[in-house]
Amino acid sequence: MYELKIALRQILSRKKQTLFAILAVALAVAVITVMMAMLSGFQDELVRSSIENNPHIVISPQDEGEEFIHLYRYTSALIAKKEGVIAVSPKYLGQAALEYRDNAEGVSLQGVNPESEENVMRVNKDVIEGDLLTLVHTKYGILLGDRLAENLEVHIGDLSLIHISEPTRLRRISY
Known part of the structure; x- marks a missing residue:
């Protein structure tokens, strides 16, 4: 006290x-x-x-030397039939250089089917200009991030060059 x-x-x-x-x-x-x-x-x-923003399951080729899964459409169809699978989207990953006028940037390419990719990743809600699903009707379309587009000073509809290990092709821009 x-x-x-x-x-x-x-x-x-x-x-x-x-x-x-x-x-x-x-x-x-x-x-x-x-x-x-x-x-x-x-x-x-x-x-x-x-x-x-990330797939829940990623399936890669069995052998480390392989670049892609053979019969990927068949494999995707088998996976899609499994109980509990909501969506499947095959994706091809690669490296390239993207060139527009005097600007060039190294890029990580993701070859996707826009419709199935939208079902898995919901990319379209993050697209600032254009529409991911318009790439379905474009033979050589490409979707760019806003920073990459700014660095290259490229706009929707511009033609750019992609340098990969295969022959160089012109690509139409969408971002």
Whole structure:
């Protein structure tokens, strides 16, 4: 009981300092609470976007030396028939250089079927200009990220060159 009397005497004798200390602790608790709420929300958003922007299962060729899965249409059809499978989209990955006028950039190519890719990844909602599904009717169409298009100074409908290990072809731009 003696300790309580001493504590009360000290607290009441220095009212400004006591008020300042209480406000500082209250502010610190409020800041920590807000930060924890923000981090929790950020974590939920990060998990949601990671799940949404990546396929749940990726099937690669059996042998490391192979570049693609032979009979991929047949394999895709078999996978699509499995119970619980919502969508399947075959994809071919490769490296290339994309050139427009005097600008060139190294790129990672993803060859996709726009319709099946939209069912898996919901890409069209992130397209700024144009439409992913218009690539279905384009023989040599390509979809670019906004930063790549800005770096190349390229616009929708422009013709650009893609340099790959196969013969060079002109591609029409969509992003």
